[in-house]
Amino acid sequence: MQELIRYVILGIPVGCVFALVAVSLVLTYKTSGVFNLAFGAQAFLAAAVYYDVHVRHGWPIIPAFVFVVFVISPLLGFVLDRGVFRYLRGVSPIAKLVSALGLAVALPQIIQIWLGPGQAFGITGIWWDDNALYRFFGDYTLDGRQMAILVSTVVAVLALVALFRWTAIGLQMRAVVESPRLTELAGVNADRSSSAAWMLSSAMAGLAGVLLAPFSASLNVGDFTTLLVSAIAAAAFARLTNIPMALLGGILLGIAQQLLAGYLPPASLIAKDLKPSMPFVVLFLLLLFWPGLRNRREVTDPLSGADPPPPSLASASRSAMLTRSTHIFGVVFVAFMVYVILFRADAFWLSLLTGTLVYSVIFLSITVITGMGGQISLCQVTFAAIGGFTTAQLATAVGLNVLVGMLAGAVLAAAVGALLAIPVLRLAGIYLSLATLAFALMFENVLVPVGWIGGGIKRVNVPRPIIGPFDLSNNKSFFVFCLIVLVLVSMLVIFVRRGTTGHYLDALRGSETAAQSIGINPAKAKIVAFALSAGIAGLGGGLLSMKNGIANPDDFRFELGFVFVVVVVSTAARTVEGAINAGAAFTILPVILSDWLGVSSTWAFILFGLGAIQYARHPEGTLEAGKRQSLAFFQRQYDRLAARRARSAPDQSGDGQSPSPSQPLAVKS
Amino acid sequence: MSLLEARDVTKRFSGITALDDVSLTVEDGEAVGLIGPNGAGKTTFFNCLLGLLKPEAGEVLFDGKDITRYPVYRRARLGFARTFQRIELFTGMTVRDHLLVAERARLGTGRFWKDVLNLSKPTVDENERTDRTLTLLGLEDVAESPVEALSLGRARLVEVGRALMTEPKLLLLDEPSSGLDAHETESLAETLRAVQAERGTAVLLVEHDVEFVRSFSTRLSVLDFGHLIAAGPTADVLADDAVRRAYLGERV
Numbered sequence: 001m002q003e004l005i006r007y008v009i010l011g012i013p014v015g016c017v018f019a020l021v022a023v024s025l026v027l028t029y030k031t032s033g034v035f036n037l038a039f040g041a042q043a044f045l046a047a048a049v050y051y052d053v054h055v056r057h058g059w060p061i062i063p064a065f066v067f068v069v070f071v072i073s074p075l076l077g078f079v080l081d082r083g084v085f086r087y088l089r090g091v092s093p094i095a096k097l098v099s100a101l102g103l104a105v106a107l108p109q110i111i112q113i114w115l116g117p118g119q120a121f122g123i124t125g126i127w128w129d130d131n132a133l134y135r136f137f138g139d140y141t142l143d144g145r146q147m148a149i150l151v152s153t154v155v156a157v158l159a160l161v162a163l164f165r166w167t168a169i170g171l172q173m174r175a176v177v178e179s180p181r182l183t184e185l186a187g188v189n190a191d192r193s194s195s196a197a198w199m200l201s202s203a204m205a206g207l208a209g210v211l212l213a214p215f216s217a218s219l220n221v222g223d224f225t226t227l228l229v230s231a232i233a234a235a236a237f238a239r240l241t242n243i244p245m246a247l248l249g250g251i252l253l254g255i256a257q258q259l260l261a262g263y264l265p266p267a268s269l270i271a272k273d274l275k276p277s278m279p280f281v282v283l284f285l286l287l288l289f290w291p292g293l294r295n296r297r298e299v300t301d302p303l304s305g306a307d308p309p310p311p312s313l314a315s316a317s318r319s320a321m322l323t324r325s326t327h328i329f330g331v332v333f334v335a336f337m338v339y340v341i342l343f344r345a346d347a348f349w350l351s352l353l354t355g356t357l358v359y360s361v362i363f364l365s366i367t368v369i370t371g372m373g374g375q376i377s378l379c380q381v382t383f384a385a386i387g388g389f390t391t392a393q394l395a396t397a398v399g400l401n402v403l404v405g406m407l408a409g410a411v412l413a414a415a416v417g418a419l420l421a422i423p424v425l426r427l428a429g430i431y432l433s434l435a436t437l438a439f440a441l442m443f444e445n446v447l448v449p450v451g452w453i454g455g456g457i458k459r460v461n462v463p464r465p466i467i468g469p470f471d472l473s474n475n476k477s478f479f480v481f482c483l484i485v486l487v488l489v490s491m492l493v494i495f496v497r498r499g500t501t502g503h504y505l506d507a508l509r510g511s512e513t514a515a516q517s518i519g520i521n522p523a524k525a526k527i528v529a530f531a532l533s534a535g536i537a538g539l540g541g542g543l544l545s546m547k548n549g550i551a552n553p554d555d556f557r558f559e560l561g562f563v564f565v566v567v568v569v570s571t572a573a574r575t576v577e578g579a580i581n582a583g584a585a586f587t588i589l590p591v592i593l594s595d596w597l598g599v600s601s602t603w604a605f606i607l608f609g610l611g612a613i614q615y616a617r618h619p620e621g622t623l624e625a626g627k628r629q630s631l632a633f634f635q636r637q638y639d640r641l642a643a644r645r646a647r648s649a650p651d652q653s654g655d656g657q658s659p660s661p662s663q664p665l666a667v668k669s
Numbered sequence: 670m671s672l673l674e675a676r677d678v679t680k681r682f683s684g685i686t687a688l689d690d691v692s693l694t695v696e697d698g699e700a701v702g703l704i705g706p707n708g709a710g711k712t713t714f715f716n717c718l719l720g721l722l723k724p725e726a727g728e729v730l731f732d733g734k735d736i737t738r739y740p741v742y743r744r745a746r747l748g749f750a751r752t753f754q755r756i757e758l759f760t761g762m763t764v765r766d767h768l769l770v771a772e773r774a775r776l777g778t779g780r781f782w783k784d785v786l787n788l789s790k791p792t793v794d795e796n797e798r799t800d801r802t803l804t805l806l807g808l809e810d811v812a813e814s815p816v817e818a819l820s821l822g823r824a825r826l827v828e829v830g831r832a833l834m835t836e837p838k839l840l841l842l843d844e845p846s847s848g849l850d851a852h853e854t855e856s857l858a859e860t861l862r863a864v865q866a867e868r869g870t871a872v873l874l875v876e877h878d879v880e881f882v883r884s885f886s887t888r889l890s891v892l893d894f895g896h897l898i899a900a901g902p903t904a905d906v907l908a909d910d911a912v913r914r915a916y917l918g919e920r921v
Binding site for chain 1: 719721740741742743745746749750751753757758759760761762766769770771773774775780781783784785786787789828831832834835
């Protein structure tokens with residue numbers, strides 16, 4: 001019993017930090033509809049600035065604390081609102097999620113560059129003495145850091161309650177949640193209340209960052225990711241709407257973590273692997289089983305029907321002549337590139353471009369699930385990992401042909417994808433994405449360390465296959481092999497998109513109710529999309545492990561799942577060229593940055609992140625938007641040419657010399 | 670045996686009884702109207718028939734089969750089709766694709782392995798059937814254009830066409846005249862009559878426009894505050910005192 005009380009008391013402070021972030025998650029979700037996956041990054045920023053002013057520059061605690069929590073953090077919130085999130089009202093939940101993802105990818109990298117290389121050690125808390133001990137109920141002690149958390153949380157919660165109960169801006173914030181545009185019609189400046197909400201929640205994230213930082217020896221992003229996921233679990237407990245429940249959820253989670261740590265035998269596998277991943281497991285289970293989250297739709301704007309429909313693909317609005325000439329140009333370009341790569345490029349570039357092909361295959365899985373299925377999955381890298389590890393284990397431990405292993409890996413990934421889809425598809429939009437995130441984290445923390453899956457400490461080698469006369473351990477042969485796989489997978493994706501499955505998915509994205517009303521089974525169509533996408537990712541993962549000669553868990557870290565989505569949607573999520581361009585960008589851009597421009601290759605991630613933030617403005621991808629503009633230009637030139645020709649040959653105008661058979665291009669400015 | 674039979678359907682929304690023991694039948698090939706003032710429960714009843722809402726009590730029979738617990742898409746495969754009060758089309762798809770998707774969904778011929786082998790191009794047979802529907806509705810000239818480009822009146826015809834491609838036994842029309850002007854309403858009614866004459870589809874029409882209903886349906890039911898207050902041949906019902914009070918707002 002005493003033990004129990006001790007664990008509960010130990011758990012409460014950490015739980016309070018979870019609770020603070022959960023409350024701000026709910027707050028921004030309610031006021032802006034954005035589920036801010038960048039909160040971990042915001043807390044990280046606050047901790048980094050606090051470290052800089054307090055430890056490096058020796059500011060006293062109080063000015064440093066005030067500067068971080070009441071100046072820097074709200075300022076960040078203000079900038080984010082002004083720069084990004086203000087423009088996201090009224091766009092689809094997916095666009096909001098992608099923008100937040102972009103930020104979650106870019107922000108920590110920017111902070112890391114600003115902090116400089118090396119570890120940031122020795123950060124201390126905001127209590128005057130971190131090591132002071134305070135006794136409660138006799139024997140139970142809390143130290144200064146924990147006291148700071150308790151006091152800050154109580155103050156923050158009281159301030160929030162007062163704000164929402166008794167102030168005009170609090171009431172306006174609540175109104176904006178329901179419908180920003182209707183609130184504006186009632187004479188409220190929705191922009192102002194949105195700014196206020198973001199500044200407030202950013203300050204809360206900053207507070208959480210400063211409070212949590214002294215608990216680990218050095219600053220690192222990983223702690224803040226765990227913080228974010230724990231907070232998401234608490235927010236899911238509150239169904240993303242109820243602030244007191246979010247508070248309670250956070251505290252319960254903190255206590256549960258301590259209990260688990262205390263009562264499980266410390267040496268057992270479960271204790272070792274499950275304890276750190278408990279928040280992920282809790283999040284996954286909550287998403288699947290917590291009543292009220294199922295089939296729950298996001299906050300929708302009653303006026304959203306007034307929005308213009310999304311623009312169609314550039315390829316859908318150009319004339320046959322232009323299509324033909326771009327296709328011919330494309331074939332010539334690709335043939336030229338293959339020639340250059342095989343006969344002119346050095347080993348470094350050959351390996352790099354093989355990587356481009358491999359990642360293009362993986363990215364095609366995102367074309368399927370996001371571009372066609374309309375869902376954001378954050379566990380594509382996990383499916384790739386399943387493919388990679390299966391290939392490795394079957395080839396090395398079982399001794400099968402590595403090609404068979406690769407296909408088995410793809411099939412297994414597809415099966416896991418279908419199995420995951422069945423429970424997850426009852427969730428809509430944002431909840432589905434969060435469930436895939438929880439799955440990715442669970443896989444990484446629980447399964448990857450297991451010897452017969454991820455190989456544990458020692459990595460599993462992957463041989464290259466020999467096909468007839470071609471030994472693929474020759475890098476040039478392997479390049480051609482990857483090219484063939486990419487072409488086959490691209491054809492598969494194009495055929496499926498053009499075929500009935502693609503049409504069903506288009507219909508479901510257009511209107512799920514109407515699609516059901518003509519007899520389309522939505523669950524079945526989406527499970528097919530999930531399985532196909534997982535299978536392609538698994539194939540790509542197998543290819544990747546074959547390329548590297550090793551199945552390396554570092555190639556399959558869950559953060560890469562964020563980056564993958566961000567890279568693909570910021571180029572073009574709906575087309576096969578988009579995935580290939582994304583593959584090229586993902587592999588080549590870091591090299592260009594570091595080798596040619598001499599800057600850190602992490603800038604590539606920052607650029608991808610910033611590209612994803614543009615998603616709301618160009619939901620078809622920035623590259624696709626640029627392509628549409630240039631196509632419009634060429635189409636105009638072509639039309640003008642055709643018109644001139646028709647005028648110069650008036651006697652033939654009767655038989656089909658009419659200016660242009662094409663439709664006008666719908667360019668959205 | 671009636672084609673559609675709703676027996677004592679009751680639906681409550683947290684204390685409010687939106688539908689109270691509402692019964693209704695539609696015979697094969699018959700056109701039945703359902704009218705009522707705003708908030709009478711017409712759309713709720715419609716959604717209970719379609720499976721978008723689960724009624725608290727009562728049952729829905731189709732061809733003598735109890736379909737009260739069927740999901741929406743299975744009802745569609747049995748021969749339900751509908752149009753929407755607020756247009757629900759698939760953005761980004763052409764008019765022809767709308768019809769083709771509905772055709773495939775009806776026959777269940779869209780197989781994943783066919784897609785993989787690139788065998789799912791429209792067949793001659795499918796093209797012929799979509800062409801026939803396009804002609805019937807006068808949509809030939811916009812067959813290849815995306816639906817976003819259409820006027821409301823023609824967009825509604827696309828909905829009708831999509832519904833017809835599933836070869837329904839029963840077509841449920843949810844306020845088809847909403848948002849249309851008098852001329853468009855008239856031509857829609859004409860088209861619907863032509864469709865009914867050619868295909869012999871039974872129609873259940875929920876409508877505000879009394880003229881439309883009078884010209885189109887042979888039988889009529891009237892809902893008011895979740896209760897069925899009258900049912901019978903159209904002319905008789907429209908002459909009924911209670912109906913005139915509730916719906917037409919006349920003092921009798």
